[in-house]
Amino acid sequence: MIKILKYTEYLYLIVAVVSIYKVATLWNVARDETYIFIFFAIVSLGMFFFRRNYRKKFEQRKRDNQQ
Template sequence: MIKFLRYTEYLYLAVAIISIYKIAVLWSIDPKETYIFIFFAVVSVGMFLFRRRYRKRFEERKKDNQQ
């Protein structure tokens, strides 16, 4: 279960990196089209941080219950 949570963290990070790449490519062509990718990048980074904190808390709780 914890490995699955770790993979979803990095999935959000990958979406953020792809969105930032698309922002860099599309900004000079059509800045209005990049707003959706800015939104995806911000939400993905936020979800990455949230999921990481949640996973660490879950690991600590699991470790405390085993002791």
């Protein structure tokens, strides 16, 4: 289960990178569309750090229970 949590972290990171790329390419062409991608990038980065912190706490709790 820990490996699945690690993969979902990086999935959020990939979504953030793709969103930032779309913002960079669309900024001068269609600025109205870029705001949704900025939102996706911010939320994805927040979820990446939240999930990473949650996974580390989960791993620590698992190690503490095994000892």
